[in-house]
Amino acid sequence: MATTNKVDNSQSNAKPGEDNKDEPCKICCNDYKDLVLIGDYNARCYPVHKSLLIITSGYFQSFYSRKSFVQREFGPIYITDVEPSALVQCLDFMYTGYLDINSKNLRNLAEAALVLKMYGVWECCVDYAATNVAMDSFFDLRMMAASTICVKLLHATEIFALCNFERLMTHEEFALIDKILMVFLLKNKKVKMIPEHKVYEAVIAWINFTPNKRKQHLSELLNYVALEQLPIDYLRECVHAEPLVMNDAECRNLLEKALFSQIQPDLVTDDGSDTLMQDTMVMFDQGRKDVVSYDPWSGKWKDFAICDFEFDGKCIAVTVEKCVYIMGENGRVFRLDTDKNTWREMAKMGTERGDPRAAVLDGMIYVSGGTVSETNKSMRTAERFDPKKNLWEKLQSMKKPRSKHCLASSRGFVYAIGGLNNNNTAVKLVERWGPSSGGWINVAPLKRPRSGAVSAVKEDSIYIFGGTFTPDISVEVLNPTVSGWTTINVTIPKNFVAACVSGEDIYVVCSSDLMGNEKYELHLITFDDEPVIVERIDNIQKFGCISVLRS
Known part of the structure; x- marks a missing residue:
C-alpha cells in the first residue's frame, strides 16, 4: 500500500x-x-x-x-x-x-x-x-455494512429495507440482497402485510439470480412464506409449475401442506399451521440409550428411536433439516434420520473434546473449545462439519481457550459465550465468528462471568440461562442489532442443564441440584409479558441432550 x-x-x-x-x-x-x-x-x-x-x-x-x-x-x-x-x-x-x-x-x-x-x-x-440510507444508496451501503461487519450500518439498512421492502422487490438490484437480510425481512411481521404472492415471487427471483448457489436456501426461505394463504389456483398453476420448487423434496412438502390446508381447512390451526406437523423436541437419554420425543402441541412424550451405541462422558445434539446429530467427548458422531428412523455413524471430529459445544449455521455444524482429556485444560480450536459431504474442516482457533461455554448462532454469525479458562475461572468473554471474516473477534461481554450456562436463540436474540458461577438465577439476552447484553431475572430455583426453542416458546431442562444428580424437570418460559411466566411442564427421569425437529 x-x-x-x-x-x-x-x-x-x-x-x-x-x-x-x-x-x-x-x-x-x-x-x-x-x-x-x-x-x-x-x-x-x-x-x-x-x-x-x-x-x-x-x-x-x-x-x-x-x-x-x-x-x-x-x-x-x-x-x-x-x-x-x-x-x-x-x-x-x-x-x-x-x-x-x-x-x-x-x-x-x-x-x-x-x-x-x-x-x-x-x-x-x-x-x-x-442516517442517510436512501433507495439509490441502499445496496452500496448494505454491501459496505456486510463486508465490514458494521453492526450499526447493518441495523440501519435492515430498518430501511423493512420499511421499503415492496419497493425493493421491484428494484433492478434486488437480487443483490444478502441471504441474512432476506431471512430477516421474510420473518418480520411488517412484510406479512404485503400480498403473499408478491413475497413468493420475490423469493423465486432472488434464487434465480444465481440458482446454482442459492437453490439450497429455497426451502428455508419458503418456510417464511405463507403458502397456505395463496389461492389454490395460484398454488397449482404457478408454484407447482416452478422447477425450483418441484426439484426440492422439502419445497414439495411445503407445497403439499399448503394444498392440504386448502382442501381440509378444519385440520389446520388458527395460525395456518398443520396440526400434524408441529415442532418436536427430541431427547437422547444417555442412561437408557434411547431417544424420546415431546410434542409441545399435545404435551405427550413417546418413544422415538433406539440406539446401539453409547458415549463416555457428556454429549450434545443438534438438528440439521430432518436429521439429529449426536456428538460425544470421544469425537464420535451419529446421525439419526428421522424420516427413515435409521442411524449412521458419521466422520469423526478432527479433535476429541471433553464436554463439547456445538451450533448450526447455514446447514453446517460448528464445534469449538472443550477440554483436553489428558490435562483437563481448556481448548481454543474450532471446526465445522458439512453433513452433505460428511467432512470436518478445521477453522481458525478462538482467541482464548474455553470450556463449558455456550455456542449459539444468530444472523449469520456463531457466538462463543462465557465458559471456563485454563485457570478454572469463569469468564465474561464473548467471541463471534463469521463466514466473511473467517476468524473470531471480541464482541460485547456478558454482564457477569458464566460457566456451564445453556443457550437458546429466539427471533435472532440469544438467551443465556444460569451458569454455576452466577450468584442468582438470571438470564442474559443479546440482540445482535443492539450493542450489549440485558439481564432478566427468572424465578426458577433450579440449575439449567439444557434449553431449546420450539415454535414461539423457549423450553428449559432444569435440575434442583447444581451437580445435576437429581431428577430433571421441563419448564416453559414466556418472555413476551412482564413478569416472565414460568410453567413446569413435566418431570424427566433421565437426561442426556436435547434438540428440536422443525416442522
Whole structure:
C-alpha cells in the first residue's frame, strides 16, 4: 500500500510554505512537518507531522513499529491505495476534526479510513451513512455494512429495507440482497402485510439470480412464506409449475401442506399451521440409550428411536433439516434420520473434546473449545462439519481457550459465550465468528462471568440461562442489532442443564441440584409479558441432550 523512496529531504518534491490547493491543512504551518506523503504518481505532496500521523493512523503505527525501520530515515511515502481527495480529507481531519461528507465521497472516505485505520474518520462515515440510507444508496451501503461487519450500518439498512421492502422487490438490484437480510425481512411481521404472492415471487427471483448457489436456501426461505394463504389456483398453476420448487423434496412438502390446508381447512390451526406437523423436541437419554420425543402441541412424550451405541462422558445434539446429530467427548458422531428412523455413524471430529459445544449455521455444524482429556485444560480450536459431504474442516482457533461455554448462532454469525479458562475461572468473554471474516473477534461481554450456562436463540436474540458461577438465577439476552447484553431475572430455583426453542416458546431442562444428580424437570418460559411466566411442564427421569425437529 505504502512505499518509501529513500532520498535526501532536500531533493523532496515537498516545498514548505508553497500555496498548494491540495495541501491538507491551513491552520498548521509547515514548520516542523517532518514527513511528506505523496498521494499518487503525479507527485502531489502533503507535508505532515509524523508523530501526529502515528497517533491518528493505525496503519502508520504498524508501519513505524517494525523492527526493520528502527534508526532509519525516510524520504516521501507514496500512498497508492487511497483516492487523493480522500487522503486530503483524512489528513485535514487529523488536524481539524472536520470532515465534509456527502453521498459522492462517502465510499472513497470510508475506504481510505479502513486502509489507513483512521477509526475517527470511519465512525464519522458510519454515522453519516446510517442516517442517510436512501433507495439509490441502499445496496452500496448494505454491501459496505456486510463486508465490514458494521453492526450499526447493518441495523440501519435492515430498518430501511423493512420499511421499503415492496419497493425493493421491484428494484433492478434486488437480487443483490444478502441471504441474512432476506431471512430477516421474510420473518418480520411488517412484510406479512404485503400480498403473499408478491413475497413468493420475490423469493423465486432472488434464487434465480444465481440458482446454482442459492437453490439450497429455497426451502428455508419458503418456510417464511405463507403458502397456505395463496389461492389454490395460484398454488397449482404457478408454484407447482416452478422447477425450483418441484426439484426440492422439502419445497414439495411445503407445497403439499399448503394444498392440504386448502382442501381440509378444519385440520389446520388458527395460525395456518398443520396440526400434524408441529415442532418436536427430541431427547437422547444417555442412561437408557434411547431417544424420546415431546410434542409441545399435545404435551405427550413417546418413544422415538433406539440406539446401539453409547458415549463416555457428556454429549450434545443438534438438528440439521430432518436429521439429529449426536456428538460425544470421544469425537464420535451419529446421525439419526428421522424420516427413515435409521442411524449412521458419521466422520469423526478432527479433535476429541471433553464436554463439547456445538451450533448450526447455514446447514453446517460448528464445534469449538472443550477440554483436553489428558490435562483437563481448556481448548481454543474450532471446526465445522458439512453433513452433505460428511467432512470436518478445521477453522481458525478462538482467541482464548474455553470450556463449558455456550455456542449459539444468530444472523449469520456463531457466538462463543462465557465458559471456563485454563485457570478454572469463569469468564465474561464473548467471541463471534463469521463466514466473511473467517476468524473470531471480541464482541460485547456478558454482564457477569458464566460457566456451564445453556443457550437458546429466539427471533435472532440469544438467551443465556444460569451458569454455576452466577450468584442468582438470571438470564442474559443479546440482540445482535443492539450493542450489549440485558439481564432478566427468572424465578426458577433450579440449575439449567439444557434449553431449546420450539415454535414461539423457549423450553428449559432444569435440575434442583447444581451437580445435576437429581431428577430433571421441563419448564416453559414466556418472555413476551412482564413478569416472565414460568410453567413446569413435566418431570424427566433421565437426561442426556436435547434438540428440536422443525416442522
